[in-house]
Amino acid sequence: MISTTKQTKPSFFKKIIKIFLIATFWILVWEAASRLVSRNNDLMLLILPSPFTVFKKWTELAFTAPFIKAGLHTLARIFTGYIIGVVLGFLIGIFTHISNLAYSLLSPILKIIRAVPVVAIIILMYLFFSSSTLPIIIVCLMVLPLVWQTVHDGLTNTDKSLLEMSKVFNLSKTKTLLNVKLPVVVPNLISSCVNALGLAWKSGVAAEVICLPTVSLGTMLWHSKGSIDFDEVYAVTLTVVVLSIIIEILLKYLCSKYLTRNGGALNDRT
Amino acid sequence: MIELKNVSFSYGENQVLNNFNLTVNGGECVQLYGISGSGKTTVSRLILGLEKANSGNIIVPQKTSVVFQEDRLLENIELQKNIRLVLSKEQYDFADSLLKEFGLYDVRKKKISTLSGGMKRRVALVRAIAYSGDALILDEPFNGLDKDNKQIAANIIKREFINKNKPVLLITHIKEDADLLDAKIISI
Numbered sequence: 001m002i003s004t005t006k007q008t009k010p011s012f013f014k015k016i017i018k019i020f021l022i023a024t025f026w027i028l029v030w031e032a033a034s035r036l037v038s039r040n041n042d043l044m045l046l047i048l049p050s051p052f053t054v055f056k057k058w059t060e061l062a063f064t065a066p067f068i069k070a071g072l073h074t075l076a077r078i079f080t081g082y083i084i085g086v087v088l089g090f091l092i093g094i095f096t097h098i099s100n101l102a103y104s105l106l107s108p109i110l111k112i113i114r115a116v117p118v119v120a121i122i123i124l125m126y127l128f129f130s131s132s133t134l135p136i137i138i139v140c141l142m143v144l145p146l147v148w149q150t151v152h153d154g155l156t157n158t159d160k161s162l163l164e165m166s167k168v169f170n171l172s173k174t175k176t177l178l179n180v181k182l183p184v185v186v187p188n189l190i191s192s193c194v195n196a197l198g199l200a201w202k203s204g205v206a207a208e209v210i211c212l213p214t215v216s217l218g219t220m221l222w223h224s225k226g227s228i229d230f231d232e233v234y235a236v237t238l239t240v241v242v243l244s245i246i247i248e249i250l251l252k253y254l255c256s257k258y259l260t261r262n263g264g265a266l267n268d269r270t
Numbered sequence: 271m272i273e274l275k276n277v278s279f280s281y282g283e284n285q286v287l288n289n290f291n292l293t294v295n296g297g298e299c300v301q302l303y304g305i306s307g308s309g310k311t312t313v314s315r316l317i318l319g320l321e322k323a324n325s326g327n328i329i330v331p332q333k334t335s336v337v338f339q340e341d342r343l344l345e346n347i348e349l350q351k352n353i354r355l356v357l358s359k360e361q362y363d364f365a366d367s368l369l370k371e372f373g374l375y376d377v378r379k380k381k382i383s384t385l386s387g388g389m390k391r392r393v394a395l396v397r398a399i400a401y402s403g404d405a406l407i408l409d410e411p412f413n414g415l416d417k418d419n420k421q422i423a424a425n426i427i428k429r430e431f432i433n434k435n436k437p438v439l440l441i442t443h444i445k446e447d448a449d450l451l452d453a454k455i456i457s458i
């Protein structure tokens with residue numbers, strides 16, 4: 001007898017239930033931790049407020065004009081830096097693949113940028129850029145090496161048998177790059193871009209906290225900490241996390257649509 | 271004409287060819303016959319310029335069509351685009367007529383990844399024939415094809431290469447495949 005097992009994807013409804021249950025679990029853990037630390041000392045509630053206090057604060061803040069303006073400015077900076085980083089990383093990846101000299105010259109710099117702590121780069125770059133431009137530069141510098149490495153490695157490690165086919169059939173370098181090499185790079189590049197997005201948010205907001213542009217979520221975060229308003233610190237952080245998650249989900253959705261159309265699959269663990 | 275004169279080749283310490291000679295004249299099909307590991311595919315790689323001989327002379331036409339042992343197709347690209355990629359625009363109509371002969375025209379817009387093994391093999395054959403090289407190298411070209419499709423492929427290869435006075439080198443250990451192309455057998 002032949003037995004078959006049918007594997008089906010969990011339904012959208014089941015996914016939502018799962019996410020809801022996981023979120024509830026961690027909110028309960030947070031609530032328990034908040035109650036535990038403030039049991040003998042009410043002052044501790046300032047440092048670890050309950051999730052409900054934070055949510056209340058967030059609802060007070062979320063619909064005020066300064067908060068929305070700050071959120072939009074931060075979003076614009078991170079988005080700009082991210083796009084510039086992805087585009088430059090992609091182009092430099094192609095360039096270093098084509099030219100050994102370019103690879104020898106640029107790869108140490110890009111590897112150093114990746115290894116140096118982001119705070120050190122922010123402080124150094126602050127000497128050269130204005131506070132509103134710096135977060136864009138920092139996001140770009142965090143995203144660029146990641147995308148560059150993926151593109152360069154992908155192009156360099158293209159299936160040798162396909163390259164031989166290109167050579168035998170006299171394909172031009174441009175045709176080989178566009179039709180043989182790049183399609184192999186795209187799925188990894190997309191995973192890399194999704195990973196880089198998380199990094200972009202972290203580094204972008206960190207840069208804002210350090211260089212304090214006039215309007216930004218990072219600046220709000222800094223001022224809230226200064227005025228010991230930890231409810232607001234948590235509320236702003238919550239906003240950053242929610243924005244980051246929404247944009248990541250959106251990017252993953254668009255990428256998986258693209259990959260499904262082109263016969264690939266997005267690594268869902270990115 | 272394809273000609274190898276006193277060609278020697280080794281992969282490191284492993285001597286694969288030692289003063290090997292081979293001549294395939296225009297209008298002739300030669301089957302290179304030998305057991306696995308005897309160096310048949312190495313000969314084709316030397317002819318195609320994918321390996322360099324340690325010594326000896328290799329004379330081959332500048333433009334050579336090939337069906338590799340593996341299909342070597344771009345999986346996420348449409349069948350027709352896979353073929354057109356290696357062609358000039360003037361060759362598109364010829365390629366489409368070959369697709370019709372091979373029974374692939376109706377699936378020309380499908381991606382390679384969605385095709386069966388036999389269909390992929392036929393696409394590789396169409397690509398090589400449509401490329402219209404001055405010589406043809408076939409490395410196990412009929413793998414995965416049924417009897418009818420083998421016959422169709424053999425007829426087209428004869429028409430487009432052998433009858434046009436172009437040399438064809440067939441690398442296979444299957445005698446029936448060589449018979450389809452009336453190949454002269456040379457052992458390696």
